[in-house]
Amino acid sequence: MAMKRDQCLKVLARHRTNEIVVAVYMAAQEWVQISPSDLNYTFTGAMGQGSSHALGIALGRPDRRVVVLDGDGSLLMNLGSLVTIGNAAPANFIHILCRNGTYETNGAVGLPGGEKVSFTGFARDAGYRKVFTIDTLDDWERQIGGLLREEGPIFVEVRVEPGDKYPEDFARLYAVKQRDAFRRAVLGN
Amino acid sequence: MSTSTQPATTTLRGADVIAAIKRAGVRFVVALPDRTISEKVLKPMLADPEFKVVQVCKEDEGISICSGLYATGHRAVMMMQHTGLLDSVNALRGVAMEGKNPVCMIVGLLNKGQPGVAPKDSKAYGVRIVEPVLDALGITHQLVETAGDVEKIAPAIENAYATQTPVVLMIGTEPQ
Numbered sequence: 001m002a003m004k005r006d007q008c009l010k011v012l013a014r015h016r017t018n019e020i021v022v023a024v025y026m027a028a029q030e031w032v033q034i035s036p037s038d039l040n041y042t043f044t045g046a047m048g049q050g051s052s053h054a055l056g057i058a059l060g061r062p063d064r065r066v067v068v069l070d071g072d073g074s075l076l077m078n079l080g081s082l083v084t085i086g087n088a089a090p091a092n093f094i095h096i097l098c099r100n101g102t103y104e105t106n107g108a109v110g111l112p113g114g115e116k117v118s119f120t121g122f123a124r125d126a127g128y129r130k131v132f133t134i135d136t137l138d139d140w141e142r143q144i145g146g147l148l149r150e151e152g153p154i155f156v157e158v159r160v161e162p163g164d165k166y167p168e169d170f171a172r173l174y175a176v177k178q179r180d181a182f183r184r185a186v187l188g189n
Numbered sequence: 190m191s192t193s194t195q196p197a198t199t200t201l202r203g204a205d206v207i208a209a210i211k212r213a214g215v216r217f218v219v220a221l222p223d224r225t226i227s228e229k230v231l232k233p234m235l236a237d238p239e240f241k242v243v244q245v246c247k248e249d250e251g252i253s254i255c256s257g258l259y260a261t262g263h264r265a266v267m268m269m270q271h272t273g274l275l276d277s278v279n280a281l282r283g284v285a286m287e288g289k290n291p292v293c294m295i296v297g298l299l300n301k302g303q304p305g306v307a308p309k310d311s312k313a314y315g316v317r318i319v320e321p322v323l324d325a326l327g328i329t330h331q332l333v334e335t336a337g338d339v340e341k342i343a344p345a346i347e348n349a350y351a352t353q354t355p356v357v358l359m360i361g362t363e364p365q
Contacts, residue, residue, distance in 0.1 A: 041260065045284035049253040052245075053284075056257020056265075059217070059243065080246030084254075088243055176289045176353075179260065187262050 001135040004163030005098060008140055009034045009069075012096075015144050019094075020057055020186070023069040024050040025105045027098050028173050030166045031069060038185035042173040048077025051085065051095060058090040058152075061186060065148060067094045072119065073103045073111055079122060085153050086127025093153035095123070098160045123155035135159035198336065201304075203229025203364035205339045206295075211239065213346035215264045215293070218242045219251040223270035225297030229364040231268055248273030249280035256290035264350060268295045271319050274357070281326055285355035292355040293346050304334045304362045323357055334361030 005027065013035035020039050023031040028042040041057065044050045054068035075082075075097060085093060097119055102108045111117075120131040129151060134140050140158065147156055172178065207230060210218075218240050220231055234240045245251045251267040258265045274281075274296050285292040300313040311317050323330045329349075331341050342358060349356040 041257075043256075043260075043288055044253065045256075045288040045290075046249070046253075046280045046282070049249065049280060049284060052250040052253035053257040053260075055243075055250075056254035056259075057261055058257075059241070059254075060258045060261025060263045078247070078250065081250050084243070084245045084250055174287065179288065183260050183262070186260065 002159040002161040003137045005160040006030050006163035011141050019065040019067050021067045022054040024074050025071050027069040029168050038181045043179040048074045051081040055085050058093045065092050070097050072099045082123050082126035091151050095155045097157045099157050100160050120157050128153045128155045131155045133157045201364045206230050209339050209342035213343040215266050217258050217265035219254050220268040223297030225299050225363050226360050249277040252280040252284050252292050255292045266293045266295050270297050289353040291349040291353050293349050294357045296357050297360045301361050328355050330357040332359050332361050
């Protein structure tokens with residue numbers, strides 16, 4: 001089973017309070033429209049790097065919850081970051097993996113490994129405190145509030161598929177002026 | 190054991206490198222070990238309560254972690270070997286340069302050769318191409334291999350943060 005990704009993100013947006021959200025690729029394109037905020041960080045610059053940017057942010061602001069909306073293709077490019085995050089063990093780190101099984105942005109070609117790969121297994125063995133898999137919108141709606149309050153680092157795999165189409169705007173995702181707005185928002189000036 | 194032939198007065202000292210990094214206001218260190226700088230720079234930093242050291246599995250992670258720290262108002266340095274720098278070219282392109290992140294890198298030039306041998310004249314191919322690659326990327330770099338070179342470190346870090354640009358400080362010899 002799988003959820004429509006935009007529906008999944010809309011549920012997260014309803015539960016969002018003051019969390020910093022780091023998002024990559026398709027989730028980022030949709031998230032900046034579903035939950036616009038200067039506390040959205042989409043300036044990851046290179047595929048796979050979202051979780052690492054999020055770790056830096058989480059270490060820099062341990063008083064704020066940091067949610068990363070990662071992709072499965074992205075995470076495959078930076079699997080070592082799971083070990084780095086597990087070792088650093090930031091209590092404010094919530095790693096959400098939008099698992100769709102494809103490189104959706106680059107033509108929806110399937111991922112190597114397919115269903116055989118256990119991302120939750122990787123995360124558990126890398127030292128994340130808890131791991132979860134959620135594949136229905138009802139379960140997501142029921143659990144997200146508690147997940148956002150869990151002591152991290154936690155890893156949540158959500159099974160998603162494309163929902164409504166959202167316009168792509170990579171220039172917006174990587175705009176330095178937006179990053180500087182994020183900095184001002186985080187630093188309180 | 191030292192491989193340096195420098196006179197004692199010009200010998201690069203790890204403690205001086207660390208002090209210069211502290212003078213620049215850096216308290217986060219992101220690192221993968223390089224034989225050139227592990228013993229006298231990284232290991233003391235790991236034991237120094239003034240530093241928070243984040244050990245990474247791959248160097249491009251570190252470039253992004255430093256950027257995340259910058260976004261929250263913190264200064265950091267990324268320590269690595271020149272091979273890791275070469276492995277991170279896409280992150281240097283997209284995260285550091287296009288993203289205008291002041292990623293400050295302390296890069297050990299393993300096997301460069303004796304102090305005084307310029308990186309471009311090294312017998313090691315991997316060392317010889319470091320500066321041309323950085324020049325192609327448009328990334329500022331400086332060589333640190335004598336006691337006097339330590340004075341370059343803090344201003345280079347200050348300038349990186351003032352201009353939102355990355356900088357590479359190449360450690361050309363094993364500090365003592």
